[in-house]
Amino acid sequence: MAGVSLQDRAWSPYLAGIVIGLLQVPAFLLVETALGASSSYVTVGGLLASLVDPAIGRIDYVARHLAATGKNWWQVALVAGIAIGAFASMRLSGARRHAISPAWGRALASRSSGVRYAVAFIGGFIMLFGARLADGCTSGHGLSGVAQLAVSSTVAVAAMFAGGIATALLLRRV
């Protein structure tokens, strides 16, 4: 790995992909689960919602995600760790970012942060609603499910790219 440093602004997508793929080893060996991200939103969201509406904890689906199991809280920690790791990498390389990516000025044809926040909220909302309906996201279905040759995941990932491409073509070119 000559020439690769933690201070690089960018690594080859192949090196980064190998590192991400290798994370399946501790996931399966230590946690007996596959890499995933979207379930944690139900755990955190369910917890927050239960402060206002304790009845949500009586919905089976939510209760399963709120249970104090290793897998539930492992995934919440994993997702929190992603922010820490990305922050550390950015500080090491000095690849500081704007408050909002210039990609949005192009894609939305607007420099208004209000427009971007509205689109971001709607995008985040349907992203998680869809991921939970499909029972997985780019990680759980994409990385883990396809590697396990799961039929469900292959169908979900094909639909995900179809929905993503159709929607992105409605935006301006980035």
Next chain:
Amino acid sequence: MSLAHYILIGLTMGVVFGFALEKSRVFEPGIIVGQMQLRTFIMLKVFLTAVATGAVVLALMHGFGLVKLAPKPTLYGADIIGGLVLGAGIALAGACPGTVMAQVGVGYRDALVTLLGGIGGAIAYGYAEPILKPMLLTGGPGRITFADLAGVPYWMLALGLAAILVAILYGLETWRPWRGEVGRDVDGLADR
């Protein structure tokens, strides 16, 4: 293991995950939207490499009897509708449920709004799930894999998939070298 152990393992793995996401630039909205507009292919390169790597390590660990696979149940309606909605959300968010956290980590302010929307969407799904269950979330052929359907051992088909993905990645890299795709400010955007 106690809950604290699981949390520590999760945090450690997450830091590695986030570091690799940041270094690959795949968390950039310009790269995710660019992939969906078929203008840049870094997201596909990272994704397929991680799938191929995962398939190889799972083939080995499963082949040696160290781990049990956990494929998700096949529910065609939920998989297709959920996948389409998820994809539309990814294009508008410029993120996935995992990469949005990398965007938060590097200081993208709109990513906090995406995250809030995501938590809202997960809560809404929690309320909707009992209603959707009889329509979309029952029946189906169960937790099937293509290895089951083909009647061959998992490790054999998983290694075959990895080999095919490596060939595809080789072709992708020849067609579109990654260094030409990251952009001057490593955000996937071409100079304009």
